[in-house]
Structures are given as C-alpha cells and as structure tokens.
Amino acid sequence: MSQSYDRGTIEDFGRWKEFSAGMWAWIFHKFSGWVLIGYLFTHIAVLSTATQSPEMYTQTIRSLESLAIVRVLEVGLLAVAVFHILNGVRLLFVDLGVGLEAQDKSFYASLAVSAAIVVASVPTFLAGAF
Amino acid sequence: MAEHYSSFEYKGTRWFLQRITAVFLIGVLAFHFMLLHFVNHAAEVTFLGTQARMQQVGYFGTMIAFLVTATFHGVNGVYNALVNQGLSGTRRSTVKWVLVVASGVLILQGVRTSLYMAGILS
Numbered sequence: 001m002s003q004s005y006d007r008g009t010i011e012d013f014g015r016w017k018e019f020s021a022g023m024w025a026w027i028f029h030k031f032s033g034w035v036l037i038g039y040l041f042t043h044i045a046v047l048s049t050a051t052q053s054p055e056m057y058t059q060t061i062r063s064l065e066s067l068a069i070v071r072v073l074e075v076g077l078l079a080v081a082v083f084h085i086l087n088g089v090r091l092l093f094v095d096l097g098v099g100l101e102a103q104d105k106s107f108y109a110s111l112a113v114s115a116a117i118v119v120a121s122v123p124t125f126l127a128g129a130f
Numbered sequence: 131m132a133e134h135y136s137s138f139e140y141k142g143t144r145w146f147l148q149r150i151t152a153v154f155l156i157g158v159l160a161f162h163f164m165l166l167h168f169v170n171h172a173a174e175v176t177f178l179g180t181q182a183r184m185q186q187v188g189y190f191g192t193m194i195a196f197l198v199t200a201t202f203h204g205v206n207g208v209y210n211a212l213v214n215q216g217l218s219g220t221r222r223s224t225v226k227w228v229l230v231v232a233s234g235v236l237i238l239q240g241v242r243t244s245l246y247m248a249g250i251l252s
Contacts, residue, residue, distance in 0.1 A: 037205065037208055040200055040201065044239055044240050047243050051246045054177035057177045057180070058176045061172070065175075078163065085155075088152050092152065124167060124168060
C-alpha cells in the first residue's frame with residue numbers, strides 16, 4: 001500500500017536540508033532546462049556570424065574556442081545536458097508508471113552516470129586549451 | 131507516493147508535445163554533442179566543414195527539426211515552470227506571447243543561418 005507524505009513546497013528553499021531525492025531531481029531538471037534554453041539562444045547568435053561571411057564564422061568560433069574559460073563552460077554545458085537527458089528519460093518512465101518505487105534510486109543513477117560521462121569527457125573538451 | 135505530481139495538466143496537448151519532443155531530443159542532442167565534440171572537435175570547426183555537413187539533405191533536415199523541437203521544448207518548459215510558480219492572468223498572457231515571439235525569431239534566424247551554412251544563401 002502506497003503512502004503519501006506532506007513534504008511541504010519545493011519553493012520553500014529555506015528547508016532544503018529536508019528535501020527528498022525527487023525534490024532535488026525537480027530542482028536540477030528545472031535548473032538544467034533554464035541553462036539549456038539560455039544556451040540555445042546564445043548558440044544561434046554565435047552561429048549567425050555565418051550570415052556575415054565564412055571567414056567571420058570560422059574566426060569567431062576559433063577565437064571563442066581558444067579561451068580556456070569557454071572550454072570550461074562547455075564542460076559545464078555538457079554536465080547539464082547529460083543530466084537533463086538522463087533525468088528526462090527517468091521522467092518519461094515515471095510518467096509511464098514504470099519504476100515509480102525506484103524513482104529516488106534512478107535519480108541517484110542519473111547523477112552518477114552524468115558525473116562519469118562528464119569526467120571521462122574532460123580530456124577531450126579541454127585538449128589544447130591550456 | 132499516492133499522488134501524481136506534474137507541472138502540466140496531465141495528458142493535455144502541451145504535456146504530450148513536451149514528451150514527444152523530449153524523446154526526439156534525447157537522441158539528437160546526444161548525436162550533436164558526439165559529432166561536434168568527439169568526432170569533429172569544436173576547436174577545429176571551420177565554415178567549409180560546417181558547409182559540407184549542412185549540404186547533406188538528411189543532416190540539414192535533422193538540424194532544422196532539432197532547432198524547432200529544441201525551441202518548442204525549451205520555451206514550453208519555461209512557460210510551464212512559470213505557470214507552476216503561480217503566473218496567471220494578464221502577466222501569464224503577456225509572458226506567453228513574449229515567449230511565442232522569441233521562439234519565432236529564434237527559429238527564423240536559425241533557419242536563415244542554416245541556409246547560409248548550406249550555401250543556399252550567400
């Protein structure tokens with residue numbers, strides 16, 4: 001028999017120490033979503049240099065990629081993208097009613113796999129940056 | 131858990147489209163990262179390399195579909211998050227139309243940029 005718990009509202013961030021796994025998953029999914037939509041607008045703006053000239057496009061991307069801070073931010077982008085994808089898969093299963101009892105474990109798995117993929121990708125993302 | 135929690139009207143149109151676009155984006159976003167960071171490194175991107183990819187009809191079509199679905203999924207997600215926070219009335223309507231216009235501008239500019247990348251516009 002399932003039970004319901006009154007965990008209060010997620011919006012009351014002052015009680016973050018009492019948050020359950022599902023509440024953290026909700027916050028991380030929203031945060032990563034905001035970052036990704038913000039990046040999409042920025043990405044199209046940068047790529048729009050292709051409308052000016054081929055040289056400006058190549059030069060803009062090469063200049064940005066030569067900055068170490070951009071490479072580090074790309075690792076951060078990868079982290080939020082991978083987490084959003086993996087937690088999104090988890091949410092699709094939850095919506096289908098699959099694995100509801102293990103939704104906390106699947107959140108921890110999303111975090112662990114995201115971390116593993118990001119750490120393994122760091123050498124590729126930072127190659128030649130420093 | 132006995133209750134269903136969601137930012138959406140359960141099984142509404144926006145709920146459904148958010149999940150359909152999610153399924154598409156899971157594959158295409160992963161492909162995009164793999165292709166432009168691991169197969170081709172971002173630091174080595176050139177206009178000619180981009181043009182070679184964008185002149186393939188399948189790749190071009192995939193990128194346009196990626197742009198449209200990502201814009202819808204992202205902006206619809208932002209709208210639902212704000213509604214979930216209590217946005218209502220005139221402010222909700224204003225935010226909705228600002229997001230609709232922003233989405234339209236983003237898609238138009240993305241398609242225009244894609245046409246330049248493919249060499250159709252120059």
